Amino acid sequence: MKVSFPYMGCVTGYKKILEMLGHEVIMPQKPTQKTIDLGVKYSPEFICFPFKVMMGTYIEAVQRGAEVIISSGGHGPCRAGLYGEVHEKILKHMGYDVQVIIFDSIFRDFGTFYTHLKKVRNGASLIKLIKDIRFAFQIICRMDEIEKKIKILRAYELNRGDFNRAWVEIQKLYDKCWTQQDLEKASKIAHQMINDIPIRKVKDDERIRVGIVGEIYVIMESSVNMNIEQNLNNMGVEVENVQYISDWVKHNTRGFFGSSKAEQMIGKARRFVKMNCGGHDMENIGWMVDFKERGFDAVIHLMPFGCLPELITQSAIPTISKELKLPILSLSLDEQMGTANNQTRIEAFIDLVRNLKSAPKTEVKEIEDEVWNAKLLKQELAG
Amino acid sequence: MKIYIGIDVGSVSTNVVAMNQNYNVIFKEYIRTNGQPLDSVKKGLKMLEKNLDHSFDSVVGVGTTGSGRQLAGIMVGADIVKNEITAHASATIQFHPDVRTIFEIGGQDSKIIIIKDKMVVDFSMNTVCAAGTGSFLDHQAERLGVPIQEFGDLALTAKKDVRIAGRCTVFAESDMIAKQQYGFSKAEIIKGLCDALVRNYINNLGRGKNLEPPFIFQGGVAANKGIKAAFEKEIGHEVIIPQHYNVMGAIGAAILAREYIEKTGQKTKFRGFGAADFDFSPTSIECGACANSCEVIKVDLNGKTVAMWGDKCGKWTNSLVG
Ligand code: SF4
């Protein structure tokens, strides 16, 4: 089968597992403006931005010969749960004979998961499948580890582009891994490559660390988030992103690989919101608390324009920011976004964070402006 | 006399100021951008040179801000290129050190900046909807056949209040027509529009923020007395309009340039007033080397490439040395 999948962050791991099962992989291309235009054209107008970009990615993959697209489903009241079905419908409607297979959480609906698994398994034994998955998962974890390191160190790179060039090479290295030995060797070389890159030395109290939270697709895929991590790194800011494929896999297969980080995060969020609204809203609020606890200087929250779960996160941000004394910037992204304005917001935000950090620490007393809020509410109700 | 130059290139206007060592603004000019940011900057510089007529010794620092900050910065040889929010705040803090809340309404966007101890602690910026910006007023003034300069004064003469739905430009427009048919006077409608703009602005940008006095109101729209009055009514407090309300961004850029020069002890990178005659041509090329197909902006100065950006991989940015 010629198989493809959505492009979301680093895709080497996905590719690996499908190849190991003997499929021919049509590598999805990193979304470009063309991809987005294509997706927008064939998607319902009011569907979420990630849906549109994935739509474009699938169309491009199908045009290059993909017969099957493997994707993840979502759950809860938000639209993510319908992505696969609607994508398939649209593709069929366009005249492409293609199947979209959705892998939902193993534990929620094992029956469906198993049927899907059989299709993808390509006749391989279950043992081989489990072995392959485990191996691919290991690759993903190793690569995530390196990527995390890059997003910190790249803030201090002396020759612009060094880390990105290394990362391209590192991806190739991992792509060539077929055995545990290969993997160990690749990891060693990769870490060496990263460590060898010359960087600027900074004092500990001058480091600015920013955490990124938000809707999974827009925070993972740099082509739809104005390459925000690189952008921040260029300003000399360290970045940590909460979503990595490895975390995502762990969350959806909990029990398989140990307990899920997401669950801990939801626990931390309880003091601000009572229930989850479908996406990663509670988890994201939990992450904000977690970043604060780990001494981060600020958080940037990214959401697709109109994303329901993340709107909930967004509306909680002023309270969270005030209570945690943590600057939080929320940005909405979609196909119509003016990057210039978001760029201005990001730059101003980083100025703010730097100034706060270098300012002498004085406790300022907060004056709750109940009257003000009550007035605002009254106006909102009045339209 | 040593001077600092600040340039604010926005989509509606390009502002150029010169500031002396005592933070006095000795020259300011507000030029319509008309889609030609570089030409407006050149024009602004020429006017500055002519106006000051060698009454100063040297330009010791230059800063740019606004949506066209990057390109303008390269053209003039700016020492610092800063976003509008930081620039606006720097200027306000200089002239009103106790400021807590800045309302800024320009032609295309509007902002609220919250300050504490002379530091920006929060901000928000509206860009999606035109209903909270100067163009909304321009447009409505045109509809009503009232010159925008008289708009504010007329609003002040209104005897009655009329509520106009201000959530969005389209609604405001149809509501305005309806209210006109009910027999409200022009002055009342205009006052209603000012109230709607302010209400809309505060609802959108002030959400979840503690707005505390002193309030400073700046940007091109601050000239409008009707809006100022609407603000004062809305928040129940006096609103201060700074002397140079319409060029605060440019002043901020000049101040930041000064801070930068003083901190680093560097010499300015200003290309001189001759920059206005340079052959300066930005072009965009589509790189086809990978599927990203980046639109790369390439800037040539007198035939030599001086800057490139817009590439996702750094291939072009890195190809320039120095
Ligand atoms: S998480 Fe947000 S963007 Fe994703 S499907 Fe749900 S509503 Fe849409």
Ligand code: SF4
């Ligand atoms: S500039 Fe770099 S990322 Fe962009 S299209 Fe060219 S090679 Fe690709």
